[in-house]
Amino acid sequence: MTEKDKEAALNRYLEEHFIEEEKAGLEAEKNSVTSAKRPETGRSRLIPYSNPKAKYYCLIGLLIVSIIALVIVDAVRKKDLLKVNYGFSMGTVVIENIYGEKDYQPIFDDIGGIIEECDGRLSLTNEDSLISVLNRTHTADFGKEAGRLFDPLKKLYEDSDGAFDITVGSISALWAIGTENARVPEEDEIEDGLSHIDGSLISSADGIVTSGEGQITDLGAVGKGYVCDLIKDYLVEKDIHGACISVGGSILLYGAHGDDPVYTVAIRDPEGEASDTIGTLALSDCCVSTSGNYEKTYEEYGVIYHHIMDPKTGYPVENDLVSATVISDSGLLSDALSTACFTLGLEKGMALAQAYGAEAVFIDHAHQIFVTPGTELNITNDRYRFADAD
Amino acid sequence: MMRRFIRKGDILIAGMLVCIAVFIWLPAVLNSSGRLTAYIYEDGILKESILLSEDTASRTIEVHGGRILIEDGRIGYIEADCPDRTCMRSGMLSKAGQTSACVPNRTMIVIENKKADRDLPDAVTY
Secondary structure (H helix, E strand, C coil), X not given: CCHHHHHHHHHHHHHHHHHHHHHHHHHHHHHHHHHCCCCCCXXXXXXXXXXXXXXXXXXHHHHHHHHHHHHHHHHHHHHCCEEEEEEEECCEEEEEEEECCCCXXXXXXXXXXXHHXXXXXXXXXXXXXXXXXXXXXXXXXCCCHHHHHHHHHHHHHHHCCCCCCCCEHHHHHHHCCCCXXXXXXXXXXXXXXXXXXXXXXXXXXXCEEECCCCCECCCCCCHHHHHHHHHHHHHHHCCCCEEEEEECCEXXXXXXXXXXXXXXXXXXXXXXXXXXXXXXXXXXXXXEEEEECCCCXXXXXXXXXECCECCCCXXXXXXXXXXXXXXXXXXXHHHHHHHHHHHHCHHHHHHHHHHCCCEEEEEECCCEEEECCCCCEEECCCCCEEHHHC | CHHHHCCHHHHHHHHHHHHHHHHHHHHHHHHCCCCEEEEEEECCEEEEEEECCCCCCCEEEEECCEEEEEECCEEEEEEECCCCCHHHHCCXXXXXXXXXXXXXXXXXXXXXXXXXXXXXXXXXXX
């Protein structure tokens, strides 16, 4: 046989067998089609198993969809994430609520550092602080911080007619309310202390702050509010989702918790314990501070002396108010104004707060509450009521 | 009839999706159950957490500069060497959001309840 013949014979052979197989296959198909619609496999209809390419793309598609879904759900839940840290600094309790940040520990550490450093610069009890240097030598280099810190306080001294005065330190140091050395000073001591109080002698130029001879400058009334401003700078710089920070009762509100930028801040009941409150405020992106006659006290012979000294009398402030709460964009101002307004009393205090464009809540001895027109306070304690509610 | 519409493969895929959903929502569900918990902090570091709703046996815990008593689902300072004793004046705490702190000794008690937290203020000014 020639090659050609062999090939032809091979082809003929293959054809015959192939056709037979094909016929057998078709027969089998015919039979199966008549008995049941499709072969009963367990395969899901969602995935086109028969078409390999389509099956491949379908599975990839499912995978991509599930990844996208997980990412979306994770992003939504991340916004609701809240981490709380409790600590002590500036001689008081610090509570930090950070929202929507998975990497929260460095944030807590950084904020703790900011508070500690600020305390190191401004604390009266720290011998090496800038304030202590100022009080010993009557000149200190506060650098860039000088203008930001001292200029508004000087202006408030003038606007409050001396009711707010950071040189009240010479009187506060005598009483030492809130320390183990708390006592009622003698009248001549108070006379002497008063003679050194004069906020007009504080000046700040090119970072250098100077005070008058014999003066003791005390930033205790503004330190906590001021550090809130420093913390806010940090939160803005790091683009933190949201935060609610309490530095000894001076509150900073920033960003949002979840999607909601409105936080609830309660005002402490002057006659209650740490968690007793009189009402709540709904606020966003601002600072809140309170000055009251209940925070630090000293009792002698049945008389209770509180820690906010009147720079004009040398004695603890005595007027119609038990507490003054001020809300402002600036932490420094909210803290300083709360002290100033508390010292001035209801009428002048209210006028001062409004002159500064701040909102305020004052509480008097008769459980009456006075608010600035723009304040929405929700009273939750039935022992207290709005002043005009009678 | 069932065998034609729902196949083993469909059940498998449905099962996988349910598992994924559970995996996503389970942590949220667990966290929202109400469990009244008291936390004791020493210098900013959590010393101990007590489940007030379950830990009913009476006991005291030594902290820096004082002692804390836990009894009948309540917790509070019963001894402190600080000058002002503010911590002890707060008495026995039992409700979510209540706090008591001994600032000179840098210890504090905080009560939290995950479920009821929505009703509590975010901060208290004082």
